[in-house]
Amino acid sequence: MTLRTAMLALLLAVLHPILALAHALDPGYLELSAMGKDRWRVTWRMPDVSGRPMGITPALPANCGAEPPPAPHFDGRGWSTAYVATCPGGLAGGQIRIEGLENTRTDTLVRYEMTPGKAVTQRLTADAPGFTVPADPGAFEVFTSYVSLGVTHILEGIDHLLFVLALLLLVRDPRRLLWAVTAFTLAHSITLAAASMGWLTLPSAPVEVVIALSIVFLAYELAKPPARRDQIAVRFPALVSFGFGLVHGLGFAGALREIGLPQGDIPMALLSFNIGVETGQLIFIGAVLTLGWIARRLLPAVLTASPWTNRAASYAIGSTAAFWVIERLQTF
Template sequence: MRHLLCLPLALWLLLAAQTSHAHALDPGYLDLRQLATNTWQVLWRKPDVNGQPMDIDAVLPSQCSEPRGPEPRSDGSAWIATWVVDCTGGLASQIITIEGLERQRNDVLLRVQPLSSSPATFRFTPDAPSLTIPERPTTWSVLGSYFQLGFEHILEGWDHLLFVFALFVLVRDPWRLVGAVTAFTVAHSITLALATLGVLHVPGPPVEAVIALSIVFLALEILNHKDGTLRLSEKYPWIVCFCFGLLHGLGFAGALAEIGVPSDDLFAALLAFNLGVEAGQLLFIGALSAVILAWRFVLPTVSKAIAPAVIPVTGYAIGCVSMYWLVERVSGF
């Protein structure tokens, strides 16, 4: 019965995917590194929006010699500005604001690296574009920030989400589905860690293309499904998911590289980001299950009427969008 709601869910997901980028996560990044008692080096990274810097600006406390930086320059993927400021009395208990962030959908990460204590990471959001630098920041701020980034990335990364949705449609047995999702998480955690540590380096465009290809594969498996017969991908989905999870992990690594990972809290950031991704996946699967359960009780007659056409139409819809992504990404090499 679970597959009866796949068609309307597929249409919603695919329409949303067409109006969004495959990876919507591209936060700003503000790094404050202390050079002397009152001297700080500032690095300000603005996201790129259609070839122009996003209309936001970092505003340091008023006692700093240059609260605003120079005009940023493009590095090909973002807009960077660096400058040095003197802040009388330091930055502790002072307010930093990301001007214009309330009009955007992006977040901004703040990395503060004092000389006398461990670095700390904080997060600006459109609802909270200002924050006060605490006297004694802790690693918990890194865990909270990167967990939420991982959570948001999986829910805004439409190609990853479409892969999970296709897996949900293909694997009918709940325990096999749990095993497949677990294998996917383990695999992407491995490659995410290796890529972030510099052990693996794979160019982004081929990775993105193969991620689209993995969704095409699942769409074909959906279309080739036969009642009463389990294909290899349905009988042992964790094998397929582990292999493709290694590739998706490289995709996550690309997004994490754009954000930046604090070297002193590297493992905390990686752990929190992975846990956030896993939480997002589980929330998505849980939401699908809850909606389908409600559909089963509310519209049983409609469910029976559309049941024969649901799986083929869903498979073709997923396949068309993933093929579009594949061609688009290969042509962009």
């Protein structure tokens, strides 16, 4: 019992900082919407840190001028403000930078329009807090930008990663695991494309609740002895992962809608974002399997007692997901 309690405490200790730092690790968001006549509407959103805006500030190209922006207001998760900037000659060739980003652990999405309706998205990080606006972003810039956004979204999407982790723990047969992961990938690719193109529209709040419930379901099955688990989940895990993958794809699409798609390169941006999501997912799966292999070599006696290790993991994962269900229900 002491060892079980220690393992459960360790898992909860790992998950707790993730929940506690969720708001601080949210990305910043800067949008420059072209209004014509060298004018841009600037929307700036900062993450919340202990009830205050994070200490980051956008610096527009040197040819841009604007009145002092109004004080930011809290929208329940971050701090937002908006104003109009005048940039004679346009944005091309100028540098956009987020001052103070180099001192944080977050990133910032910059969405800008050279002309009305033609948006491009750029991700800035602590290592690269600024960039020079290209005169005419080509297909390669769109591809690399959206692949990077896809990788970042999946690796920062703790709920999606917990679902994949629970799937890895639940399905021990390598062949069935391969089919389950493939089905999950195929399913969320379908709904990601359909929702991003506007063919399928659902409110985000219930989608986020069902995503959390999908994790609770897997955690519940993981807590039970193998002989008592749902036979559909045991014999056809690919079917279960496909069904829940459809819902997770809607969650990915919600994030992509917030980022925006360049009107002239929608297929390229959509494909690139999906490639990024799959790349991040494979990175995570590879890391989990590698850590599992190392753990089996270092602690073979502990990890052979799989029933209680699975139960400890299921309680940690399930408790976290149940908390998300309650939290997300409050947004209805």
